[in-house]
Amino acid sequence: MREHEPSRARLGAVFDGDYTVFGLLGTVLVVYLLYPFVTFFAGAQGNGIALETFTRPEIVSAVRYSLTTAPISTAVATVFGVPLAYFLSRAAFRGKLLVDSLIILPLILPPVVGGVMLLTGFGNFTPVGQLANSLGVTLTDSYVGIIFAQVFVASPFVVITSRAGFDSVAEYERASRSLGKGPVETFVRVSLPLSSGHILAGVALTFARSIGEFGATMMTAYNPHTMPTQIWVTFISRGVYATLPIVAVLVTLGLAVVVGIRYSGKTIGVNE
Amino acid sequence: MIRLQGVTKTYANFGLDIDLELENEITAVIGPSGSGKSTLLELVSGFETPDSGSIHLDGRPLDGVAPEQRNIGMVFQRPTLFPHLSVRENIAYGATVPDAEIRELCELLEIDELLDAGRSPETLSGGEKRRVSVARAIVTDPDALLLDEPTTGLDEPIRRRLKYELRQVLADLDIPCVYVTHDQNEASVVADSVVVMRDGTVLQQGGYEEILSSPRDEFVADFVGIENLIRGQRRETDAGRTVVDIGVAWVEPEGTAIDAVDASKSELCVGLAPESVTITENARSDGGNPTQTRTPRSDGTRITDDNTPLNSANTSINSLDCVVERVIPERGTKTAFLDCGLSETFKAVFDAGVTVAEGEEVTIEFDASDVVVV
Numbered sequence: 001m002r003e004h005e006p007s008r009a010r011l012g013a014v015f016d017g018d019y020t021v022f023g024l025l026g027t028v029l030v031v032y033l034l035y036p037f038v039t040f041f042a043g044a045q046g047n048g049i050a051l052e053t054f055t056r057p058e059i060v061s062a063v064r065y066s067l068t069t070a071p072i073s074t075a076v077a078t079v080f081g082v083p084l085a086y087f088l089s090r091a092a093f094r095g096k097l098l099v100d101s102l103i104i105l106p107l108i109l110p111p112v113v114g115g116v117m118l119l120t121g122f123g124n125f126t127p128v129g130q131l132a133n134s135l136g137v138t139l140t141d142s143y144v145g146i147i148f149a150q151v152f153v154a155s156p157f158v159v160i161t162s163r164a165g166f167d168s169v170a171e172y173e174r175a176s177r178s179l180g181k182g183p184v185e186t187f188v189r190v191s192l193p194l195s196s197g198h199i200l201a202g203v204a205l206t207f208a209r210s211i212g213e214f215g216a217t218m219m220t221a222y223n224p225h226t227m228p229t230q231i232w233v234t235f236i237s238r239g240v241y242a243t244l245p246i247v248a249v250l251v252t253l254g255l256a257v258v259v260g261i262r263y264s265g266k267t268i269g270v271n272e
Numbered sequence: 273m274i275r276l277q278g279v280t281k282t283y284a285n286f287g288l289d290i291d292l293e294l295e296n297e298i299t300a301v302i303g304p305s306g307s308g309k310s311t312l313l314e315l316v317s318g319f320e321t322p323d324s325g326s327i328h329l330d331g332r333p334l335d336g337v338a339p340e341q342r343n344i345g346m347v348f349q350r351p352t353l354f355p356h357l358s359v360r361e362n363i364a365y366g367a368t369v370p371d372a373e374i375r376e377l378c379e380l381l382e383i384d385e386l387l388d389a390g391r392s393p394e395t396l397s398g399g400e401k402r403r404v405s406v407a408r409a410i411v412t413d414p415d416a417l418l419l420d421e422p423t424t425g426l427d428e429p430i431r432r433r434l435k436y437e438l439r440q441v442l443a444d445l446d447i448p449c450v451y452v453t454h455d456q457n458e459a460s461v462v463a464d465s466v467v468v469m470r471d472g473t474v475l476q477q478g479g480y481e482e483i484l485s486s487p488r489d490e491f492v493a494d495f496v497g498i499e500n501l502i503r504g505q506r507r508e509t510d511a512g513r514t515v516v517d518i519g520v521a522w523v524e525p526e527g528t529a530i531d532a533v534d535a536s537k538s539e540l541c542v543g544l545a546p547e548s549v550t551i552t553e554n555a556r557s558d559g560g561n562p563t564q565t566r567t568p569r570s571d572g573t574r575i576t577d578d579n580t581p582l583n584s585a586n587t588s589i590n591s592l593d594c595v596v597e598r599v600i601p602e603r604g605t606k607t608a609f610l611d612c613g614l615s616e617t618f619k620a621v622f623d624a625g626v627t628v629a630e631g632e633e634v635t636i637e638f639d640a641s642d643v644v645v646v
Contacts, residue, residue: 171348171350171352172352172354174319174339174346174348174352175346175348175352175354175405176354176365176366177319177338177339177340178317178339178340178344178345178346178409179340179345179365179366179408179409179412180340180343180366180368180412181340181365181366182338182340186340190354193356194354194355194356
């Protein structure tokens with residue numbers, strides 16, 4: 001209960017005078033994180049990378065590929081991930097701990113490892129790949145290949161975040177059931193709206209991770225280039241500052257996601 | 273009526289085994305933490321499934337019936353008002369009774385003003401939240417209502433008021449209301465009858481007064497506030513009365529109380545609530561007679577200074593000589609801890625106006641009608 005917690009002011013009083021060390025150590029990290037941004041954008045300007053480079057065809061193409069694949073990957077991850085999150089939050093079954101652990105594996109593995117595995121599962125010469133080919137669908141070096149890589153690497157975000165949301169509303173669900181509402185109506189009217197903050201945060205993180213996916217994408221779909229792949233290609237051929245237009249787009253999208261999560265975070269706090 | 277027959281539920285570190293009938297009245301379920309009170313509610317509401325046995329509500333079997341199909345209202349320990357809905361929407365969520373009835377109930381619970389202007393549950397006080405959650409459950413027109421410590425966490429004055437209002441609202445429902453609480457005073461105020469639980473079983477069920485006057489065992493007695501439990505021997509006096517010899521004195525309960533106990537039992541336990549004793553005599557211990565040693569002997573008799581065994585002529589009945597060890601003033605009362613030569617300290621509660629000081633020698637008395645025989 002909130003009123004029994006010591007107030008922020010009192011905690012502050014306890015710490016008075018001891019903040020300096022924490023502040024100094026923290027500042028080191030903040031400076032380290034911000035410094036490259038400053039040098040990059042300043043350097044790009046000094047090297048005369050101008051705004052018209054935004055309209056170069058390969059850059060427009062990369063932005064287009066990324067912005068058309070990441071939303072699809074996010075949608076796929078959400079459509080399957082939110083039900084999984086709900087299932088993991090509510091169901092008790094043998095091996096649940098194992099599933100819980102496997103879900104976070106793609107977060108921990110280097111993405112390029114995920115790409116290797118995807119190739120062995122869906123590559124052109126695998127049974128699945130050949131079946132798809134016979135249906136006229138190419139699973140690698142295609143839209144599909146990009147989406148495969150993004151979903152593999154980014155979907156854990158929406159699962160883990162949504163699950164935390166569902167975990168926090170279990171007692172409201174019981175209240176709804178006791179008021180005569182069945183599981184489906186309870187899910188739609190109570191669990192989903194109360195977890196929406198968590199779910200939206202998970203969706204935003206999944207989208208951000210999809211947009212930035214590089215390691216697995218390199219393996220499954222080097223072509224067509226997404227933004228991260230194009231950064232690599234541009235860097236190799238024309239130097240680091242030439243990547244400015246795409247970097248600028250990615251940084252802007254990243255900031256938008258951060259702000260979005262902050263905002264949806266405000267709707268998360270379901271408390272008495 | 274709710275009927276639990278041979279209902280068992282086993283967890284890793286706890287087992288529950290219950291036979292119980294709950295009438296269309298308010299039943300308080302009391303017992304220490306971990307006694308199975310909440311599990312009982314879980315089983316009746318359907319959020320837990322019994323390992324064996326059956327539960328019936330008004331003759332209708334509840335086995336395998338989902339919680340939402342049982343038509344059993346619940347008031348949870350936390351009010352669990354849906355934060356994304358207004359107060360009005362919360363109450364309307366499962367409502368099946370006409371609007372006029374909802375209005376009436378809300379007026380009775382003094383929450384009718386909260387229904388207006390889309391007020392959010394966040395803006396309510398703790399007491400208001402509880403009232404709304406009670407209203408929300410009642411307007412579903414349930415066949416039974418389960419309340420899990422509904423006043424927990426509230427400030428004392430709000431809690432005091434709420435229990436009387438709950439009593440009033442629940443009494444009108446004419447359905448089984450199961451009111452779990454760990455506060456025996458609240459149980460006495462709210463409920464028509466009481467179920468005492470311990471270690472997953474029902475120890476005793478009955479009216480509150482009935483449990484107070486004839487608790488089944490020492491645990492129940494202690495739990496309902498009969499804190500002084502003294503063991504002694506059954507003894508017939510030369511005047512033909514039955515008393516319990518507690519070594520330093522004889523305790524004589526009312527005849528009916530002692531008749532209720534198996535006559536072959538020679539060792540009896542008498543119980544006295546701290547509130548049931550009065551001081552009859554004060555004497556300064558630092559003057560006059562030296563303090564007498566009052567060590568009871570294991571055979572239950574007492575040897576006085578001249579080594580004569582006790583008899584009714586020289587033994588006090590329903591009266592104890594004590595030394596005051598400690599006095600703790602409380603609001604309107606004083607709690608005194610007395611050394612009466614018994615194996616345990618005797619606890620007595622007096623009015624604040626009674627003069628009693630630490631170190632004093634006092635004589636306390638009690639009525640035969642206040643003595644409980646366990």
